[in-house]
Amino acid sequence: MIAIDERGYYGEFGGAFIPEMLYPNIEELRNSYLRIMQEPGFEREFRALLRDYVGRPTPLYLAERLSEQYQASIYLKREDLNHTGAHKINNTVGQILLARRLGKKRIIAETGAGQHGVATATVCALMGMPCIVYMGAVDIRRQAPNVARMRMLGAEVRPATSGSQTLKDATNEAIRDWINNPEDTHYIIGSVVGPHPYPDMVARFQSVISEEIKAQLREQAGRENPDLIIACVGGGSNAAGAFYHYLNEEAVRLIAVEAAGLGVDSGESAATSVLGSKGIIHGSRTLLMQTPDGQIVEPYSISAGLDYPGIGPLHAHLIASGRAEAIPITDDEALAAGYLLSRREGIIPALETAHAFAALEKIQFRRDDVIVINLSGRGDKDLETYINHFERFKSQNT
Amino acid sequence: MNRVQQLFARRQRDILNIYFTAGFPGLHDTERIILALARAGADLVEVGMPYSDPLADGPTIQQSGQRALKNGMTLPLLFEQIRAVRLKSDIPLVLMGYFNQVMQYGEQRFIDHCVESGIDGLILPDLPLYEYEQAFREMISRAGLSISFLITPQTPETRIRKVDELSRGFIYMVADASVTGARSGISDKQLAYFGRINRMALKNPRLIGFGISSRETFEQACRYANGAIIGSAFIRALAEADDVERAALNFVRGIRGEVAAG
Numbered sequence: 107m108i109a110i111d112e113r114g115y116y117g118e119f120g121g122a123f124i125p126e127m128l129y130p131n132i133e134e135l136r137n138s139y140l141r142i143m144q145e146p147g148f149e150r151e152f153r154a155l156l157r158d159y160v161g162r163p164t165p166l167y168l169a170e171r172l173s174e175q176y177q178a179s180i181y182l183k184r185e186d187l188n189h190t191g192a193h194k195i196n197n198t199v200g201q202i203l204l205a206r207r208l209g210k211k212r213i214i215a216e217t218g219a220g221q222h223g224v225a226t227a228t229v230c231a232l233m234g235m236p237c238i239v240y241m242g243a244v245d246i247r248r249q250a251p252n253v254a255r256m257r258m259l260g261a262e263v264r265p266a267t268s269g270s271q272t273l274k275d276a277t278n279e280a281i282r283d284w285i286n287n288p289e290d291t292h293y294i295i296g297s298v299v300g301p302h303p304y305p306d307m308v309a310r311f312q313s314v315i316s317e318e319i320k321a322q323l324r325e326q327a328g329r330e331n332p333d334l335i336i337a338c339v340g341g342g343s344n345a346a347g348a349f350y351h352y353l354n355e356e357a358v359r360l361i362a363v364e365a366a367g368l369g370v371d372s373g374e375s376a377a378t379s380v381l382g383s384k385g386i387i388h389g390s391r392t393l394l395m396q397t398p399d400g401q402i403v404e405p406y407s408i409s410a411g412l413d414y415p416g417i418g419p420l421h422a423h424l425i426a427s428g429r430a431e432a433i434p435i436t437d438d439e440a441l442a443a444g445y446l447l448s449r450r451e452g453i454i455p456a457l458e459t460a461h462a463f464a465a466l467e468k469i470q471f472r473r474d475d476v477i478v479i480n481l482s483g484r485g486d487k488d489l490e491t492y493i494n495h496f497e498r499f500k501s502q503n504t
Numbered sequence: 505m506n507r508v509q510q511l512f513a514r515r516q517r518d519i520l521n522i523y524f525t526a527g528f529p530g531l532h533d534t535e536r537i538i539l540a541l542a543r544a545g546a547d548l549v550e551v552g553m554p555y556s557d558p559l560a561d562g563p564t565i566q567q568s569g570q571r572a573l574k575n576g577m578t579l580p581l582l583f584e585q586i587r588a589v590r591l592k593s594d595i596p597l598v599l600m601g602y603f604n605q606v607m608q609y610g611e612q613r614f615i616d617h618c619v620e621s622g623i624d625g626l627i628l629p630d631l632p633l634y635e636y637e638q639a640f641r642e643m644i645s646r647a648g649l650s651i652s653f654l655i656t657p658q659t660p661e662t663r664i665r666k667v668d669e670l671s672r673g674f675i676y677m678v679a680d681a682s683v684t685g686a687r688s689g690i691s692d693k694q695l696a697y698f699g700r701i702n703r704m705a706l707k708n709p710r711l712i713g714f715g716i717s718s719r720e721t722f723e724q725a726c727r728y729a730n731g732a733i734i735g736s737a738f739i740r741a742l743a744e745a746d747d748v749e750r751a752a753l754n755f756v757r758g759i760r761g762e763v764a765a766g
């Protein structure tokens with residue numbers, strides 16, 4: 107049975123390793139998140155916004171040309187068709203409703219690829235709340251379209267200039283902001299990371315993905331359970347959402363795809379399950395990339411959303427216990443898969459998502475297996491990167 | 505009794521605790537800085553174990569940690585430096601760092617090396633009370649080390665009582681909700697908070713930290729607690745110094761209101 111305990115542990119992973127300054131905020135959340143989420147009024151408002159504003163349910167699409175190529179039935183869960191172009195908004199809608207019920211007046215967030223930042227800026231505009239998004243200076247450069255979107259939506263984007271100037275450092279800055287503003291601020295974390303109750307809360311908000319997959323597969327394929335579910339893992343929120351209602355369905359293989367950057371052994375990688383060990387990052391006991399001295403290692407991936415040296419405690423537990431399989435995918439393998447999906451299905455995926463598709467080349471499955479790939483986001487924000495590498499992949503692209 | 509406990513047994517007032525980051529500004533400055541602080545009349549030195557991701561620290565301490573790591577600072581080297589200090593000084597020493605560093609070093613091994621090198625206490629701001637009680641408390645008390653937990657203006661009374669029960673040595677009283685180095689001066693609201701804590705008659709002495717930077721703020725803090733902790737302001741003084749020993753000497757004299765040496 108895969109479940110979280112009262113202290114926020116999945117097996118030995120999780121917990122809340124936070125400075126005392128954060129204790130009142132985290133304790134308030136811990137004591138109220140389940141109660142608020144289970145209020146009928148909350149549930150109604152959340153569902154209505156997901157339907158009317160976000161555009162849910164998202165389609166489950168049988169990708170025939172891809173299925174033919176890989177000799178399996180490949181269904182794509184179209185989270186890219188959500189408002190703002192990724193799964194991230196499922197969580198931000200939920201958290202902003204929660205923040206309002208807690209009486210918070212100011213919202214902060216971290217972002218890597220900018221998708222979570224955009225999704226947070228969007229719901230803040232919707233609710234008329236001030237929004238500050240911390241983003242690594244490197245990511246501000248490589249995800250420029252999303253920076254412009256956040257600003258247009260009224261958010262203030264603050265660069266994180268410490269460390270590797272990517273997602274890890276943006277998260278540090280957001281946590282420091284919260285420490286400095288303990289009374290009026292809610293921190294909308296963008297993935298299933300951070301201190302308890304964030305991993306569980308975000309997973310619950312994202313679980314709508316697998317709830318829909320179940321119903322849609324039943325209708326389209328006559329069965330609720332696929333043989334495999336594949337999702338990319340940065341912190342792990344889209345994967346958590348896609349796995350959620352299958353966690354205790356042992357027959358469903360769960361594939362967590364990580365960014366290997368230039369290669370697992372290259373020194374430029376973000377493949378946490380291979381390179382990581384047990385430790386504490388952002389308030390959670392989980393797997394992370396670190397030196398023997400416990401200094402957190404600066405990761406690398408072409409994809410800003412996967413460029414993170416840890417994974418959420420749920421995934422650490424799934425991988426450590428053998429429930430999920432972790433597959434590392436390099437920059438080039440992801441790019442190739444991104445170009446392929448564009449040509450075969452007319453869908454340009456986010457670079458993060460492209461990693462999930464590349465896993466089709468790496469995993470064993472049976473002919474006619476039913477595979478669901480969580481298409482977590484669309485690739486508009488990554489066009490510049492795709493264009494820059496296009497020539498190198500030209501032979502494969504014709 | 506360890507040296508921290510002995511200090512508070514001797515004196516309950518005007519305790520000056522100076523924080524700095526080990527290996528900053530130079531890798532081998534640790535020993536000289538501690539000895540100079542001791543000579544100048546600091547009562548207690550809090551030695552920061554530089555960390556890549558110090559969540560509770562503001563930019564000044566973060567940058568000193570980055571620099572120290574770049575200089576090559578490690579825990580084994582730090583313990584060596586502490587051993588060298590102990591040949592020459594009995595000043596109470598506490599280590600401040602993040603729990604991941606302790607976990608990776610090995611909790612029992614870390615504690616053993618603290619004791620053996622002459623460390624008296626620990627401050628681990630991201631080690632929560634609950635986790636401490638589960639695994640770590642037993643090891644700490646067996647070793648006779650001090651440990652200081654934090655309270656803030658937002659900490660509820662029942663939790664302050666718990667912090668008082670679990671702390672050994674002194675309680676770290678965060679002056680204002682903030683990361684280190686973020687504020688300066690003491691407000692009326694803070695004074696009310698200090699007064700409220702005083703009336704609770706806790707068993708542990710309290711040192712006020714965060715935002716103490718000058719003789720004036722130090723003296724003010726000493727009126728409401730047993731003393732204060734100064735970090736970022738001292739790091740800034742070290743960063744600008746040609747001679748770290750003289751900088752340490754002058755800094756402490758400045759805080760104590762003595763005439764600074766030329």
Ligand SMILES: Cc1ncc(COP(=O)(O)O)c(C=O)c1O
Nearest residue numbers: 221297340341342343344411483
């Ligand atoms: C489209 C997309 N997929 C995946 C991710 C990775 O995050 P997570 O692992 O939380 O789903 C991101 C993060 O920015 C993203 O934008």
